[in-house]
Amino acid sequence: MADTFNYRIDHHGSLVRPEALLAAREQYAHGEVDVEALHGAERVAVEDVVTLQRKLRSTVVTDGDFPRSDFRSAVLDGLTGLKCTGEGVGGLSRWVAESLPKTDGPLLSDWADTAASLTVIAPKVSLPSPAYLAATCFDPGLAASGGPSSARALGEALAEIVHAEIELLVARGVKLIQLNNPLLLAGVRAEPGAPGTLSFEDALAVETLAVRLDQRPEGVRIGLCPGWRAPAAVDRARVERMYGEIPVDRWILPYDQGTGAELDLIRALPEDRDVCLGVVDATTPELEEIDTVMARIDAAAEIKDIEDMALSPSRGFADTAARPLLGAEDQRRKLVLVETLARYCWGNEF
Secondary structure, eight states: OTTGGGGOBOOOSOOOOOHHHHHHHHHHHTTSSOHHHHHHHHHHHHHHHHHHHHHTTOSOBOOTTTTSSBTTHHHHTTOEEEEEEEEEETTEEEEEEEEEEEOSSOSSHHHHHHHHHTOSSOBEEEEEOHHHHHHHHOOGGGGGGTSOSSHHHHHHHHHHHHHHHHHHHHHTTOOEEEEEOTTGGGGGBSSOOOOTTSOHHHHHHHHHHHHOOSOOOTTOEEEEEOOSSOOSSBOHHHHHHHHHHSOOSEEEEEOSSOOHHHHHHHHTSOTTOEEEEEEEOTTOSSOOOHHHHHHHHHHHHTTSOGGGEEEEESSOSOSBTTBOSSOHHHHHHHHHHHHHHHHHHHTTOO
């Protein structure tokens, strides 16, 4: 893609929340401050994190997910028909669909406008994918009492909502949109397990409904992250099917472990798709050796044109606001490393 350089230094969008914001959320939860005070704290935090991203010379800026409790909230907070059960699953609160979801307005376009107003750097928006939400929120036990009839039906309803939000974001000038589905790579394993509530085939169909746009302005990129970690081995035919059926411009792939499966995911990429390589591990504070990472990038460049690549951490730094994967300073060091690696790859041309 000719303008990949515009988004060469990337990140997933979920960043470590500052202590002042966490304190404001705690005070709001206990009725000690009103919603206006909370929104004021969120606005200050977003302004500060945009400034941080500018200083780190990222080629995109996000609101860090600061106005939200976890990476799914960009969609879940704006829907009716789903409820939080209070149970925990994989470190996240469990949500279930009691009916097909609906929304009365934009999900997070206003916050994208806020980030865009603070800098000339391209704003980026990250959303949980509809297939991921369908797979994790469908409860077959609720079908008899008005819940969705199937995970596919729930996914299609969510895809319609996400699709409308993507169209609105593009209309408002957002150039880079990323959908996250941490479960999708499980479907391309060499020996896939049980399909769970949403089959691999249904997941592909649902994601396709969300990202297919009839008109795409010049410079707009829609990407999909299919998982935080590559499986031990992948089925090439299933990988090619995933890439072939979902019409996104950019694939955001894990590339921080140096495994053969990571390279296999790149080998199967169509020539006309960008790839963003998650080259540093966002879950450990230790910094990777530059020479080691550059050797991995060189190996990828033998398969894929380096001009159609970007670099990022392997995943977001805080799936939930209260439980970041790293501390703020370790996050900063990881982001600086991504920027340094990008300069090694492409110099100062972007």
